[in-house]
Amino acid sequence: MIDVADVKKSFRSGERTVEALRGVTCHIPKGRFAFIVGPSGSGKSTLLYLLGALDRPTSGRIVVSGTDLTAMSEAEQNHYRRDRIGFIFQAFNLISNLTAVENVLVPYLPRGLTPELERRAVELLTQVGLGGRVDHRPYQLSGGEQQRVAIARALIKDPEVVLADEPTGELDSKAGDEVYRILRRLQAERQTTLVVVTHDRRFINPDDLVLEIQDGLLKTDESEHQRNLIGAEV
Amino acid sequence: MGRFAWRNLLTRPLRTTLALVGLSIPILGVIGLFSLSGGLRNLVGDTLNKIQGVMVMRDNLPSPVFSDLPTNYGERLKAVPGVKVVAPEVWKIAPSVNGTRSFTRTASDLITGGGAKAMKSLLDMPLIQGQDIPTHTNLRSGVYPSSLKEKGEGRYLEPSDAGTNRVVISRKLSKDFLKPDGTPSGVGDKLRIGDKDVKEFEIVGIYDTGSMFLDVVIVMDIGTARKLLGVSEDQVSTFYVEMTDPTANDKVSLAIEKAMPDVDARSMNEFMANFGVIMSKVDIFLLMTVSLALLVGIVGIINTMLMSTTERFVEFGVLRTNGWSQGNVLALVTAESAFLGLMAGAISCVMAYAGVTIINQFIGDGLRLTLPFWLFGLGIGISLVTGTLGGLYPAWRASKLVPMDAIRLGSH
Ligand SMILES: Nc1ncnc2c1ncn2[C@@H]1O[C@H](COP(=O)(O)OP(=O)(O)OP(=O)(O)O)[C@@H](O)[C@H]1O
Ligand SMILES: [Mg+2]
Numbered sequence: 001m002i003d004v005a006d007v008k009k010s011f012r013s014g015e016r017t018v019e020a021l022r023g024v025t026c027h028i029p030k031g032r033f034a035f036i037v038g039p040s041g042s043g044k045s046t047l048l049y050l051l052g053a054l055d056r057p058t059s060g061r062i063v064v065s066g067t068d069l070t071a072m073s074e075a076e077q078n079h080y081r082r083d084r085i086g087f088i089f090q091a092f093n094l095i096s097n098l099t100a101v102e103n104v105l106v107p108y109l110p111r112g113l114t115p116e117l118e119r120r121a122v123e124l125l126t127q128v129g130l131g132g133r134v135d136h137r138p139y140q141l142s143g144g145e146q147q148r149v150a151i152a153r154a155l156i157k158d159p160e161v162v163l164a165d166e167p168t169g170e171l172d173s174k175a176g177d178e179v180y181r182i183l184r185r186l187q188a189e190r191q192t193t194l195v196v197v198t199h200d201r202r203f204i205n206p207d208d209l210v211l212e213i214q215d216g217l218l219k220t221d222e223s224e225h226q227r228n229l230i231g232a233e234v
Numbered sequence: 235m236g237r238f239a240w241r242n243l244l245t246r247p248l249r250t251t252l253a254l255v256g257l258s259i260p261i262l263g264v265i266g267l268f269s270l271s272g273g274l275r276n277l278v279g280d281t282l283n284k285i286q287g288v289m290v291m292r293d294n295l296p297s298p299v300f301s302d303l304p305t306n307y308g309e310r311l312k313a314v315p316g317v318k319v320v321a322p323e324v325w326k327i328a329p330s331v332n333g334t335r336s337f338t339r340t341a342s343d344l345i346t347g348g349g350a351k352a353m354k355s356l357l358d359m360p361l362i363q364g365q366d367i368p369t370h371t372n373l374r375s376g377v378y379p380s381s382l383k384e385k386g387e388g389r390y391l392e393p394s395d396a397g398t399n400r401v402v403i404s405r406k407l408s409k410d411f412l413k414p415d416g417t418p419s420g421v422g423d424k425l426r427i428g429d430k431d432v433k434e435f436e437i438v439g440i441y442d443t444g445s446m447f448l449d450v451v452i453v454m455d456i457g458t459a460r461k462l463l464g465v466s467e468d469q470v471s472t473f474y475v476e477m478t479d480p481t482a483n484d485k486v487s488l489a490i491e492k493a494m495p496d497v498d499a500r501s502m503n504e505f506m507a508n509f510g511v512i513m514s515k516v517d518i519f520l521l522m523t524v525s526l527a528l529l530v531g532i533v534g535i536i537n538t539m540l541m542s543t544t545e546r547f548v549e550f551g552v553l554r555t556n557g558w559s560q561g562n563v564l565a566l567v568t569a570e571s572a573f574l575g576l577m578a579g580a581i582s583c584v585m586a587y588a589g590v591t592i593i594n595q596f597i598g599d600g601l602r603l604t605l606p607f608w609l610f611g612l613g614i615g616i617s618l619v620t621g622t623l624g625g626l627y628p629a630w631r632a633s634k635l636v637p638m639d640a641i642r643l644g645s646h
Contacts, residue, residue, distance in 0.1 A: 045642075054555060055638040075559065081637075082557020089641060095549055097241045106553065109235050110562040153556070 001030035007060030020046040022216035031191040038213035044197040052085050052163045053077045082107045086154025088164035093150040094138040101134040104153045124152040144175030164196045239569040256534040257578035260527030265586040265613045267520050272604035286375035288487050288501045290473040298325040298472045305468045316486040318478045319372050324364035324459045325471040329429045332411050361451050364459020368393050381443040388421035388439035396455045402439040404449035535624025539571050543632040550632050551640020560633040567629035575621015579614035
């Protein structure tokens with residue numbers, strides 16, 4: 001499903017070059033719930049964003065369902081992000097000038113909306129428990145509710161992969177539980193592949209795939225490697 | 235997406251309003267200047283189109299008031315082939331009327347009223363025109379008699395008025411020279427004209443050409459004017475000449491100037507041409523003003539849009555991660571500033587309409603600001619172009635952002 005081969009990513013900031021990723025290779029099978037964990041600054045977000053084609057790796061290859069992200073044109077990247085990937089971020093996710101339902105429809109605003117899309121957006125909001133809040137602006141919603149709108153937005157395209165960067169980072173544990181309940185249900189019902197960056201190991205289940213990054217390199221211990229293999233066979 | 239852009243403007247009302255004011259004012263200025271130049275064009279065009287003959291006066295003088303020619307030039311003019319009627323005229327700036335000297339009035343306005351008022355009273359200075367009544371009666375195109383018949387009252391001068399103190403004045407002058415009880419002078423009322431030797435003149439008619447340049451003339455018999463102004467029998471100011479064939483004005487004028495090198499035969503086409511040269515300079519000036527306004531407007535819009543896009547980088551990052559292309563972001567921001575431009579244009583048009591209506595109430599007398607339909611189009615066009623151009627650079631910057639960097643700005 002997702003194949004990452006020797007991906008390196010370095011940033012130039014002034015004179016210095018920061019090597020955020022120094023040769024990461026991994027495989028995430030379809031339908032798995034994968035976690036990226038590691039200390040702050042280890043390169044977790046960088047890897048996640050590269051999976052979503054938000055930037056290009058300095059070297060290496062990333063292949064998602066047979067498509068090589070590194071060989072994509074700018075326009076293909078746009079389509080990839082719009083149609084195949086759902087993003088959820090820690091915060092600052094929603095557009096403040098749009099209502100909840102319009103935020104869910106954001107990917108389709110440039111092309112124009114259809115009644116079918118609007119119906120689906122309301123349905124998704126209802127599924128995440130916000131059926132009565134469709135016309136509310138982000139400032140009228142709590143952090144947890146905002147995050148659920150963002151999840152609905154990630155799901156409206158029925159994505160192959162959902163990428164989430166610390167989706168519960170700014171939520172209390174109850175709101176965090178709610179977010180993970182929705183994501184788990186998504187994995188169970190639609191076999192969506194999920195890649196989630198987190199600091200909070202509470203939400204990791206025993207049969208999840210855990211990718212541990214340190215200093216821009218993947219550190220896969222024996223037991224996780226074991227689970228990895230089992231996961232690949234499922 | 236249009237609605238989204240619209241809402242983005244409305245959520246920052248103060249900034250949007252300031253940007254609108256900043257763009258509306260130069261656009262309003264542009265509309266105002268064009269309106270004024272249109273008004274001037276109409277004024278002069280209206281006036282001169284009414285005059286079909288040719289004015290013969292001394293070479294190189296700005297106004298008939300300063301011209302003097304020997305009376306016997308009349309015979310020489312009649313000898314030029316194509317000339318039909320030669321009507322001698324005496325022109326001077328009027329001496330005191332009802333005890334007010336026009337020079338004094340102008341000077342005092344200059345001191346008390348400032349430039350605009352003095353300018354107006356300069357244009358307002360009453361002139362005396364003495365006409366040779368029998369020949370003037372033979373003219374095809376008499377501006378004063380025809381306007382008197384159309385909109386005036388009383389009667390025009392007749393040959394029997396020769397040698398009498400009877401005058402025809404404009405409606406405007408009738409309001410300038412009030413009767414002792416404060417009401418405008420009318421037919422049958424008297425004017426006292428003269429500095430030392432003051433004489434009474436009876437108003438027999440009131441004309442109204444509607445033109446600022448013509449409605450300043452007190453018309454009387456040429457003999458009466460000579461006595462009043464001290465012009466001797468062998469001198470006139472100008473000759474008003476009509477041709478047998480009015481379309482041959484220019485040709486005959488040339489023939490006149492050839493026969494008599496010390497005179498100018500000014501056909502109205504010539505006046506128009508001179509005026510055209512002046513107006514084309516005014517137009518260049520207008521064009522420069524427009525460009526300057528455009529520049530100021532663009533800079534203002536760039537500033538506004540840069541501020542607004544800089545603080546929304548994260549938002550653009552979110553849009554990009556959701557599949558918006560660079561072009562989509564570019565279109566959004568450009569649409570916002572184009573909307574700004576459009577609104578500024580609409581506001582300017584409304585204000586220009588209101589302004590012109592109000593100003594025209596007050597100026598009256600000939601000069602009217604015009605507001606043709608194309609001027610609205612121009613105003614809206616300029617502001618739309620300004621808005622769009624001013625938005626392009628901020629939009630380009632917003633769209634160039636790498637989505638990953640934009641997201642990072644928001645999450646740390
Ligand atoms: N645009 C950039 N320019 C310079 N350095 C960058 C840039 N983006 C990331 N980095 C550096 O790359 C490294 C990895 O960053 P990244 O955000 O992936 O870490 P992270 O594991 O997500 O950390 P955290 O848990 O704090 O979010 C860091 O040292 C960071 O400073
Ligand atoms: Mg991070």
